[in-house]
Amino acid sequence: MSETLFDVNLQQLPEEYLTGDWCVADRVLNRNNPDTPLARATRVSLQPGTLQVQSSELDDSGHWSMERDSLLSRPYLELSLLREETRALITRLRRSTDGQHSQLNLYFQSGMEIQLARPC
16 A cells, blocks of 8 residues: 555544445454454445445354443444344554545454454
8 A cells, every 4th residue: 555544543433434345454363263254354344324345155144333431532433234233443543634545443342353454
């Protein structure tokens, strides 16, 4: 990615910055269960209220919402699929000035970390 990306202040993160189609650029799997839909995903689509997870062997859908913790107002995602429900802390979001390029880092309850990128 040759586009310059800038960090977004997570305490002021609007939900609209998360919507769109994302590719899994990097992943650090947990030891608990590497076979969950999110652990195998290659593409993630976050549309208003709707979550779609795809890989070569699965296509799963559900819903998502962005919430904030009460103490520090850190944003996290509540993700609910047919076979998996989890929560992921948004640890970093970087965007280009025009919003066309982004990187999103998520840290899951299980210990898994995923970096999403767009465009795919």
